[in-house]
Amino acid sequence: MLPALRDRYAELQARGLRLDLTRGKPSAEQLDLAEPMLSLPGVGVHTDADGVDVRNYGGLDGLPQLRRIFAELLDVPVEQLLALGNASLTLMHDAVAYAFLWGVPGSERPWGREEKVRFVCPVPGYDRHFAVCEAFGIEMVTVPMTPDGPDVEAVAALVADDPTVKGLWVVPTYANPDGAVVSEAVARRLVSMPAAAPDFRIFWDNAYAIHHLTENETKTANAIDLAAEAGNPDRVLMFASTSKVSFAGAGVAFFASSPANVAWYKKHLSVQSIGPDKVNQLRHALFFGTADGVREHMRKHRQILAPKFAAVTRILAERLGDLGVASWTDPQGGYFVSLDVEPGTAARVVQLAKEAGIALTPAGATFPYGQDPEDRNIRLAPSMPPLAEVEVAMDGVATCVLLAAAEKAAHATTP
Secondary structure (H helix, E strand, O other), rough: OOHHHHHHHHHHHHHOEEEEEEOOOHHHHHHOOHHHHHHHOOOOOOOOOOEOOOOOOOOOOOOOHHHHHHHHOOOOOOOHEEEEEHHEEEEEEEHHHHHHOOOOOOOOOHHHHOOEEEEEEOOOHHHHHHHHHHOOOOOEEEEEEEEEEEOHHHHHHHHHHOEEEEEEEEEOOOOOOOOOOHHHHHHHHHOOOOOOOOEEEEEEOOOOOOOOOOOOOOOOOHHHHHHHHOOOOEEEEEEEEOOOOOOOOOOOOOEEHHHHHHHHHHHHHHHOOOOOHHHHHHHHHHHHOOOOHHHHHHHHHHHHHHHHHHHHHHHHHHHHHHOOEEEEEOOOOOOOEEEEEOOOOHHHHHHHHHHOEEEOOOOOOOOOOHHOOOOOEEEOOOOOHHHHHHHHHHHHHHHHHHHHHHHHHHHHHHO
């Protein structure tokens, strides 16, 4: 078997491929969907529906017209939602920075004056969350992901006994990379569990709330309301954006939370900004019109994305399904497929793919510090290449998975 796989891999290398499945970027075809937005708001249009002149300073909360649209989509009160810059990652970074410099409501002292700050990180997870933690010297403690979200009992045990645990990262809907969706039961447990730190926060990164791949448009658990009902109204900090809705580099990011947390965020934001790009916000509000306008726009995204994800799971099933060397997710939304290969071979699969002209996310990227203890998880991002390239790339990835597994087996039987 190993010689035959080596021959097939040599044929793959000989094709001179240059394919990329590394990051969850929208394709040019998806970005084209929002192209008419660039002609908005139009010559002579200076105000939004509330009479705000978008060309001038001010409006730190963001345009009410746009906030009303996304308050409905995110299921939060409009007065508890801020529409800000173009990237939710910036908002998450700033929230951590504000906490380190000044603390959050309920803090005894700024986080930066604590001897140690720890965050709970479900794995596999999002590498940029981990990068924020590394930048601030936050120690990351991992818990497993399940199909219903983070292992809630493992999280509860860590949070209940350790006052240095200040945060938890959660992608509640179509999580990066495994597509898990936090159930309402898990959400209730997360917002109600006892916490040793009075200023414990859940960073609720609602990046894919409306990014459905099927007609079953999953609804995200309403963590902000559930936290208030549980008597912990300040526990949840929600983040979202239009980065994969309109333009990835020129969208609008949102922050939502309790009234106290929103006031806290605005207090510190007001020192660094006199207001967001309201021209861009008006452009978005006019283009979408209503929450239903956004939903219809996302169905157009689905028509482009769904065949690519179907190709990934189909080819993996055809090439690997009966061989016991890999397993993978079949996400109902989001931007990624999580592939688990034979333990100890993920880095080798990525290397083999690279040498065959197929770029994959580095092995270990879905774990803190880039270290997957089992060396088995690989994040696949099929959104950007054309469908034909996705099919070629996935067939090549399957060959690399099989070759790495065969090499491992051969090594294990070698005296």
